[in-house]
Amino acid sequence: MPAVLDIQSIVAGYTPSLPILRGVSLTVQDGEIVTVLGPNGAGKSTLIKAVIGLVPIAEGRALFLDRDITGSPTHQLVREGIAYVPQTENVFARLSVDENLALGADFDRQEIAARRERVLALFPDLAGLGRRRAGRLSGGQRQMVAFGRALMSAPKLLMLDEPSAGLSPKLTQAVFGQLRRIRDAGITILIVEQNARAALQVSDRGYVLAEGREHMQGDAADLLDSPEIGALYLGDRSRLAQQ
Amino acid sequence: MQFVADGIVFAAIISLGAIGLSMIYNILRFANFAQGEIVATGAYFSLGFVALFGAGIGSIGPLAFGWPLLVSIGFAMVATSLMVLIVDWLLFRQLRDKSASRITLIMAAFGVSLMGRNLITLIAGGDPINFSFFIPRAVEILPSVRVVPDDIAIVVLAGLSVLALHLYLTRTTMGRWMRATAENPTLARVNGIDTRAVIRWTWIVGASLATLAGALQGHIVELRPEMGFSLLLPMFAALIIGGVGNIYGTLLGALFIGLSQSFAVAIGLSAYREAVSFMLMLAILLVRPQGLLGGRD
Numbered sequence: 001m002p003a004v005l006d007i008q009s010i011v012a013g014y015t016p017s018l019p020i021l022r023g024v025s026l027t028v029q030d031g032e033i034v035t036v037l038g039p040n041g042a043g044k045s046t047l048i049k050a051v052i053g054l055v056p057i058a059e060g061r062a063l064f065l066d067r068d069i070t071g072s073p074t075h076q077l078v079r080e081g082i083a084y085v086p087q088t089e090n091v092f093a094r095l096s097v098d099e100n101l102a103l104g105a106d107f108d109r110q111e112i113a114a115r116r117e118r119v120l121a122l123f124p125d126l127a128g129l130g131r132r133r134a135g136r137l138s139g140g141q142r143q144m145v146a147f148g149r150a151l152m153s154a155p156k157l158l159m160l161d162e163p164s165a166g167l168s169p170k171l172t173q174a175v176f177g178q179l180r181r182i183r184d185a186g187i188t189i190l191i192v193e194q195n196a197r198a199a200l201q202v203s204d205r206g207y208v209l210a211e212g213r214e215h216m217q218g219d220a221a222d223l224l225d226s227p228e229i230g231a232l233y234l235g236d237r238s239r240l241a242q243q
Numbered sequence: 244m245q246f247v248a249d250g251i252v253f254a255a256i257i258s259l260g261a262i263g264l265s266m267i268y269n270i271l272r273f274a275n276f277a278q279g280e281i282v283a284t285g286a287y288f289s290l291g292f293v294a295l296f297g298a299g300i301g302s303i304g305p306l307a308f309g310w311p312l313l314v315s316i317g318f319a320m321v322a323t324s325l326m327v328l329i330v331d332w333l334l335f336r337q338l339r340d341k342s343a344s345r346i347t348l349i350m351a352a353f354g355v356s357l358m359g360r361n362l363i364t365l366i367a368g369g370d371p372i373n374f375s376f377f378i379p380r381a382v383e384i385l386p387s388v389r390v391v392p393d394d395i396a397i398v399v400l401a402g403l404s405v406l407a408l409h410l411y412l413t414r415t416t417m418g419r420w421m422r423a424t425a426e427n428p429t430l431a432r433v434n435g436i437d438t439r440a441v442i443r444w445t446w447i448v449g450a451s452l453a454t455l456a457g458a459l460q461g462h463i464v465e466l467r468p469e470m471g472f473s474l475l476l477p478m479f480a481a482l483i484i485g486g487v488g489n490i491y492g493t494l495l496g497a498l499f500i501g502l503s504q505s506f507a508v509a510i511g512l513s514a515y516r517e518a519v520s521f522m523l524m525l526a527i528l529l530v531r532p533q534g535l536l537g538g539r540d
Contacts, residue, residue: 054429078435086433092426095419103423103434106416153435 002066003027004157004188005051011059012050019058020046022212028157033179033189035199035220037229038209044192045087047209048159052084053077064157079107083155087162090146093135097126100134100145104152111154119148122181140171147178157188164195176202200224244388246509247502252394252463253477254501255401258494259456260471261478262408263449265493268482269425270445271335273348278453278478279471280359281327285454286461286470287367288319288326293374300374300462305392307377308462316458320451327450328443330355356472363468371465397459404452405494412490417444425488476517477504480524486537495535499523 005028013019020043028034038044049055051062053074061070069077078084083104092100101119105112120127123144129137134145143163150158163179164172176198183189193199200206200220208216208229216223223229264278292315293300301309334355338348381389412418417440424431424441432438453471460470477500484499485492500520507519527535 052433054432073437074432075435075437078433084433086430089427089430092423092430094426095422099419103419103436106419107435109416149434 001030003063004030004032004065005190006063006066007047007051007060008063009060010047010050010057010062012046012055012057014055016056016058020055020212021050023060024209024212024214025060026207026214026217028188028190030188031183031186032205033183033191033203035191035193035196035203035206036209037193037196037199037206037223038215040194042209043212044209045161048084048161048190048192051077051159052082078153078155081154081156082159083150083153083157084159085146085150085161085163087165091134091137091142091149094133096131096133097137097145098130100149101152104149105154108153112152115152115154118185119151122151122178122185123148139166140168140174143167143171143175147175147182151182151187155187157190158182159190159192161192162194163191164193164198172198196229197224244385246505248384248388248390248394249508250502250505251398251498252390252501253504254498255398256456256460257474257477257481257500258497259401259404259452259459260474261481261493261497262405262490263453264478265482265485265487265490266421266425266445266449269488269490270421270428271339271348271442273345273352274479276349276352276475277330277355277359278449279473279475280356280363281323281450281453281471282457282460282474283363283466283468283471284326284359284457285316285319285323285450286457286466287363288322289316289454289458289461290367290372290374290466292316292318292322305380305382306396307379307393308374308396312374312458312462316455319458320454323454324447324450327446331442331446356475360468360472367466367468369468371467373465374462391463393463397463400455400459404455408448408452408490411448417441421445477520480521484524484527484534486531486534489534489536492534492536499527499535 007024007026009023009025010021011019011023012021024047036044036047046055050057053072057070061068063069064080064082092103101116102112105115125141126144126148129141134142137145163175167175172195179189179202191199191203200223203220206218206220206223207214260278260282263281264275267275293312296311296315298311300312303309334351335348338351379391379393381391383389412422420431420436420441423434423436424438428438457471480500481496482493483496485494485496503520503523504516507516512519
């Protein structure tokens with residue numbers, strides 16, 4: 001089985017003269033949950049956006065299941081099995097929950113009903129909200145619609161940008177708990193997160209980006225125990241002060 | 244109440260033209276100053292097909308037009324859409340790819356507007372033309388309210404078109420894609436929506452309705468190269484009054500513009516009818532800066 005995602009020395013940014021990613025490599029194997037950590041501005045979100053074709057890749061390449069996807073148009077990549085949940089504005093507020101979900105699978109229309117069943121099984125709270133406008137939902141419900149919408153395309157790879165942003169600690173736990181169930185359904189997951197502890201707890205492996213480069217990588221458990229990670233991302237202030 | 248009947252006819256034509264303006268504004272995010280020329284191009288293409296088929300414009304019952312005109316309008320919709328797609332491909336697509344600013348797009352549209360108007364003058368001449376000469380015979384539909392049967396047909400055609408558009412936007416996949424792209428283009432792409440296809444269909448729908456507007460306006464008044472340009476301000480006013488971002492608001496805005504202009508005519512301010520409707524537009528915007536239906540989900 002080839003790596004689901006194989007990123008090779010990517011240089012990317014919104015403008016060519018100012019790359020945000022300056023040579024990042026990363027692999028995600030089939031069935032893994034991988035977290036990318038890093039301070040604000042390290043290029044975490046840019047990494048996901050470069051993979052999905054929203055930010056141009058200047059150098060290096062990205063392989064999806066051994067196929068070179070560098071420069072492919074976003075809608076094509078989504079149809080081939082990469083789903084992406086942006087950090088903000090990740091649902092269509094003016095459309096109903098049902099319409100949001102249907103949009104996720106519109107290019108596979110005969111599948112809409114069956115996939116909606118599966119999404120509702122994963123997020124039972126959404127049952128009965130089908131006709132409600134997504135803009136009227138609570139933050140947690142909205143996040144579920146965003147996840148559900150992404151899953152409607154039956155992706156092989158699900159990429160999440162800060163899934164815990166704006167959620168209460170309790171909801172964050174619930175969201176990350178769902179990730180394992182999603183993975184067990186055969187979907188490989190790549191997460192970008194500030195909330196390092198919650199994300200690493202459900203992850204297999206992690207990468208740390210700093211200033212557009214890979215700074216560290218390892219098993220999630222090792223990263224959770226690492227003093228440096230503890231100091232920088234797990235809120236262990238005393239050790240930070242010593243550095 | 245005569246002015247209400249007259250105003251509704253004008254509103255019907257304005258709204259058909261303004262829908263394209265509204266859709267382009269929402270999906271491509273710029274004010275298309277060339278929308279008037281799309282209306283005029285549609286009218287002249289209709290005229291061209293009427294001449295080509297050589298069957299006149301026909302008649303149905305009391306109407307002074309019939310299937311020959313309607314079929315010609317159908318062909319003109321296709322021709323106008325192709326023309327608009329070519330202009331988009333040659334010009335606007337290039338600007339979008341270079342992430343041109345909104346003002347650049349507007350100026351480019353202004354250039355297209357000027358060129359379109361002059362091209363029409365060059366090909367068809369600057370003099371007013373009619374599809375055919377008919378003497379309107381008004382019928383009294385209510386005590387002292389007289390309308391020409393063709394006017395009623397125009398309102399019915401516009402109503403049916405708007406209903407068809409509503410069903411298109413709410414019941415079809417492409418319609419859902421349009422609404423999604425209007426709200427959030429990036430998220431639309433992330434949903435596997437080919438936004439280039441959405442943009443193409445937006446131009447086609449807008450140009451087709453504009454063609455109908457132009458042909459109908461040409462039928463009840465006349466065809467002139469500036470006919471579309473003179474509808475541009477009322478169309479923009481309809482867009483703004485209704486609330487940018489809401490197609491149904493645009494229809495309401497068109498009704499408002501139509502009624503206020505015919506009211507101005509009715510009270511003897513014919514020469515100032517545009518001024519009167521723009522004064523009213525300003526008054527509305529002072530109370531509701533977001534427009535009548537603007538800012539609503």
